[in-house]
Amino acid sequence: MPISFAEIQAGHSFPPVVQSYAQPAIDHYALASLDMNPVHTNEDWAARAKVFGIPETVGHGMMTMSTLASVVTRARGVIGKNGGSIRFVDAKFTKPVKVGETVTATGKVKQKHYFGPGKNWVQVDVEARDATGDLIGLAEVGYNLPD
């Protein structure tokens, strides 16, 4: 549903995004992003190296960032039907995503930024949690909206 900067209010929430971090999903992301670090794709090396203190592969941080940003892109579009668009994504990662996890990301409008006609934008705060409810990442997503 199209929505304008004037209409949207702090607290406006976005539908959750659920993303599998099963090994096939991580493998696909590795090829798509060309981030072929073995901590994501090589189970034997990951078990020996224990980069995160665990003997398993983990999802890419950039995959988590993508899941966080997808909360906004799926609700409003990268370039929305009413002209909205993503202007930035600022993400922090709080826990590695172990292979096999299912991650759920949710977001709410935190701030409205009055930059003037055609330039107004909102900050959407997004968080992602694993199946145990632990926080695995946070992001601030800036989204331009038509006046």
Place this chain on the structure above:
Amino acid sequence: MPVPSRLDRYVETEKQKHFSRDFMIGWERYETWDEATVGQSGLAQRTFEITEEDILDYNRACGETDPLMIDPAFARQHSPTGELLQHPVFVTTIAFYSLGEKGIGTWIRTPGARNPQQRIEIIEPFRYGEIISTTITTADKFTQRGKPYLQMLLDFRNESSVLKARWWCSLILPATRADVARFANA
């Protein structure tokens, strides 16, 4: 180090066919935390031509469902640009392809690296056929709770020098080449 052959099934694009998937080859030449100098700047090894298949595969790997992002025929009819719309984190692909295996910023490939935070700004959408050059600047180098952090700013410009996107890329790294070796030889 052998790369698992099961990854072959995900090869979809020309770039993926020719990209070296073994990040352990040449790790001895990757820039390390102790060698990096704040302010140092340079161009990435390779340019990146934006193609439909690059954008399509990234969007699909993110699980996107919007036909404007995953259906090229639909996008030709309905998207504001007549092209697939790219996920905002798509610059990841441009960076990993462009940086290559030696020189400034190659620490992005480091075995044993951990990802604490990232910031990406989108100035305007990439368009098919654009040739993207990436300028890398070492932006910060610090320790926090005893861990060595390195940050670079990647500026992505098209063939007309128009700035398209910026990425402040940060990693926690093994501090020295000897530290990297412990992971590379694990």
